[in-house]
Amino acid sequence: MSEIESSTPQARGPADHSVREQIVEAAGEHFSHYGYEKTTVSDLAKSIGFSKAYIYKFFDSKQAIGEAICARTLSAIIAAVEEAMAGAPTPTEKFRRMFKTLVSTGVSLFFNDRKLYDIAAYSAGEGWPSARAYCERIRQILTEVVREGRESGEFERKTPLDETVHAIDLVMQPYVNPLLLQYNLDVADEAPVQLSNLVLRSLAP
Amino acid sequence: MSEIESSTPQARGPADHSVREQIVEAAGEHFSHYGYEKTTVSDLAKSIGFSKAYIYKFFDSKQAIGEAICARTLSAIIAAVEEAMAGAPTPTEKFRRMFKTLVSTGVSLFFNDRKLYDIAAYSAGEGWPSARAYCERIRQILTEVVREGRESGEFERKTPLDETVHAIDLVMQPYVNPLLLQYNLDVADEAPVQLSNLVLRSLAP
DNA sequence: CGAGTGACTATTATCCGTATTAGTCACTAA
DNA sequence: TTAGTGACTAATACGGATAATAGTCACTCG
Numbered sequence: 001m002s003e004i005e006s007s008t009p010q011a012r013g014p015a016d017h018s019v020r021e022q023i024v025e026a027a028g029e030h031f032s033h034y035g036y037e038k039t040t041v042s043d044l045a046k047s048i049g050f051s052k053a054y055i056y057k058f059f060d061s062k063q064a065i066g067e068a069i070c071a072r073t074l075s076a077i078i079a080a081v082e083e084a085m086a087g088a089p090t091p092t093e094k095f096r097r098m099f100k101t102l103v104s105t106g107v108s109l110f111f112n113d114r115k116l117y118d119i120a121a122y123s124a125g126e127g128w129p130s131a132r133a134y135c136e137r138i139r140q141i142l143t144e145v146v147r148e149g150r151e152s153g154e155f156e157r158k159t160p161l162d163e164t165v166h167a168i169d170l171v172m173q174p175y176v177n178p179l180l181l182q183y184n185l186d187v188a189d190e191a192p193v194q195l196s197n198l199v200l201r202s203l204a205p
Numbered sequence: 206m207s208e209i210e211s212s213t214p215q216a217r218g219p220a221d222h223s224v225r226e227q228i229v230e231a232a233g234e235h236f237s238h239y240g241y242e243k244t245t246v247s248d249l250a251k252s253i254g255f256s257k258a259y260i261y262k263f264f265d266s267k268q269a270i271g272e273a274i275c276a277r278t279l280s281a282i283i284a285a286v287e288e289a290m291a292g293a294p295t296p297t298e299k300f301r302r303m304f305k306t307l308v309s310t311g312v313s314l315f316f317n318d319r320k321l322y323d324i325a326a327y328s329a330g331e332g333w334p335s336a337r338a339y340c341e342r343i344r345q346i347l348t349e350v351v352r353e354g355r356e357s358g359e360f361e362r363k364t365p366l367d368e369t370v371h372a373i374d375l376v377m378q379p380y381v382n383p384l385l386l387q388y389n390l391d392v393a394d395e396a397p398v399q400l401s402n403l404v405l406r407s408l409a410p
Numbered sequence: 411c412g413a414g415t416g417a418c419t420a421t422t423a424t425c426c427g428t429a430t431t432a433g434t435c436a437c438t439a440a
Numbered sequence: 441t442t443a444g445t446g447a448c449t450a451a452t453a454c455g456g457a458t459a460a461t462a463g464t465c466a467c468t469c470g
Contacts, residue, residue, distance in 0.1 A: 037423095040461060051415045053464080062462065125388075159406070167403040170396055173389075174379045183330075183385055184378075191375055198372040201364070202407035224443095242453095245431060256445050258434080267432065415468080423460070430453070438445080 020058045022048045027065050028072065035115040036066055036122070063128075070123040071130035073109070073116050078137055080105045085141075091149030092200055098141060099192045103175045107188050110181070117178060124179040131178075138176060139169055146203070155203040168199055225263045227253045232270050233277065240320040241271055241327075268333075275328040276335035278314070278321050283342055285310045290346075296354030297405055303346060304397045308380045312393050315386070322383060329384040336383075343381060344374055351408070360408040373404055 026047045030039040041062050045052040059065050084101040088094040110117045123131040143165050149155035174180045175191055184191065231252045235244040246267050250257040264270050289306040293299040315322045328336040348370050354360035379385045380396055389396065 041463085042461080052462085053416080054414055056463065057414085156406075159402075163399070163402070167399045170392065170400055171376055171403065174385065180379065180385065180388055187375065194368070194372045195375055197364075197368070198376065198407045199403070201361075202403045204409075246433085247431080257432085258446080259444055261433065262444085411470100413468105413470090415466105417466095418464085419462105420464105421460105421462080423458100425458080426456100428454085430451100432449105432451080434448085434450105436445105436447095438443105440441100440443085 019048070019050070019054070023055060023058055023065065024068050024072070027069050031066070031069050031119060032113055032116050036119050041065075066119055067123065067128050067130045069116070070119050070128065071133070073113075073120055074130060074134040077102065077105045077109070078134070078141075081138075081141065085145075091145050091152060091154050094145045094148075095142075095200065096192075096196045098145065099172060099175075099196050102138070102172070103181070103188055103192045106176070106178060106181050107185065109178075110185065117182075120178040121182060122179075124177050135177070138172070139165065142168060142172075149203065153205065156205040164203070167202075171195055171199060222263065224253070224255070224259070228260060228263055228270065229273050229277070232274050236271070236274050236324060237318055237321050241324050246270075271324055272328065272333050272335045274321070275324050275333065276338070278318075278325055279335060279339040282307065282310045282314070283339070283346075286343075286346065290350075296350050296357060296359050299350045299353075300347075300405065301397075301401045303350065304377060304380075304401050307343070307377070308386070308393055308397045311381070311383060311386050312390065314383075315390065322387075325383040326387060327384075329382050340382070343377070344370065347373060347377075354408065358410065361410040369408070372407075376400055376404060 023044060026044045027039075030043055030047065033039075041055055042052045044065070045055050055065075059068075081098055081101045084097045085094045088097050106117075109120070120131070143161070146155060146161065146165055146168070150157050150161070172195070174184050175188060175195075181188065228249060231249045232244075235248055235252065238244075239248075246260055247257045249270070250260050260270075264273075286303055286306045289302045290299045293302050311322075314325070325336070348366070351360060351366065351370055351373070355362050355366070377400070379389050380393060380400075386393065
């Protein structure tokens with residue numbers, strides 16, 4: 001369910017080829033260490049003991065490798081969010097944890113793995129499929145929470161579901177989208193709480 | 206009241222000197238035409254018939270001139286907002302118009318006077334006094350609207366005023382701050398409506 | 411046939427010397 | 441004293457030659 005890769009069929013060779021995994025593995029290391037720009041496709045090839053040309057049997061382009069790494073990084077954030085939400089008793093609490101974890105994980109990525117963060121930000125700016133899928137997944141999770149809250153009578157039901165979800169999505173976007181989050185780091189610690197409060201007030205029946 | 210310049214005392218010569226106005230006038234033209242980077246201080250000097258050195262009798266630096274132009278640009282946005290709000294019958298409507306005008310004026314600046322927009326965005330990114338004052342002014346206006354709405358019984362009164370205002374400010378920021386707005390142009394037409402609705406729901410008594 | 415590659419090209423990045431430019435200051439003329 | 445400037449410097453931008461890189465393809469080897 002949280003497999004973002006499934007929506008990005010930019011592979012060339014057989015999907016479950018061991019070499020493909022080796023490439024992704026090496027790319028993860030190199031991109032994280034030296035950044036996307038500074039690592040060459042030859043570097044990746046050398047580090048797994050093949051020629052550069054062979055890489056292109058598995059990936060269309062260097063960007064495609066970048067997308068794979070990006071998808072992986074964003075999947076980790078989604079996983080953290082799902083884990084945080086797991087034990088929440090109410091939709092209200094689920095929403096709070098969702099927002100909070102989304103932001104704190106993003107911020108932590110920024111400070112602890114800046115090179116990977118930059119790829120994610122670039123990806124969001126360019127509208128790569130990996131970033132689109134990430135946003136879409138967040139929207140799904142949000143929709144689920146709101147629907148649940150409506151069913152339990154915790155949230156109001158007058159406003160059309162789509163509209164509610166979309167508006168909340170707009171509120172979260174600046175802290176969820178890596179491209180935008182980096183400009184909001186100064187309020188990233190308080191924003192989830194303050195905005196969760198506001199959103200939840202707007203959801204009151 | 207909407208004089209942003211008053212808070213930025215980076216002037217050197219007498220404040221109401223005609224040459225100072227000529228400089229600002231010329232800078233407005235040149236920056237708008239060729240951009241901040243591409244216009245040299247000598248260009249400004251030449252266009253008003255003085256030497257470059259004389260400019261520095263009135264401004265500390267080229268950046269100070271940029272700030273003056275930025276302040277001027279942002280003042281125009283504030284003025285547009287105040288005008289739009291003037292005829293609004295209720296605080297609810299005032300808020301809607303405020304948000305809507307803030308965004309539409311910003312977007313229009315982006316598309317019709319890109320060079321000036323870029324200065325404003327840069328200014329916001331660097332935290333120049335002109336940009337700070339702009340944000341502060343918006344917050345003031347917002348505070349006034351919320352207070353008025355509370356007094357008239359249109360808005361809820363349980364949440365602390367500061368908290369309410371701050372949260373709404375966070376919601377508007379991505380569309381008000383020129384640095385951020387440029388990344389949100391794709392939703393700039395619907396966001397004010399959708400977010401106004403959400404905010405107003407959260408303000409319901 | 412399939413796994414894997416060396417050698418090639420067109421495009422993009424990187425230097426590095428040169429030219430501009432922001433900013434200062436001692437100075438003049440009225 | 442006030443209004444205004446030419447000449448100077450240190451830092452920065454520019455441009456063009458050069459090097460590095462993404463991506464391809466015909467090819468070999470088992």
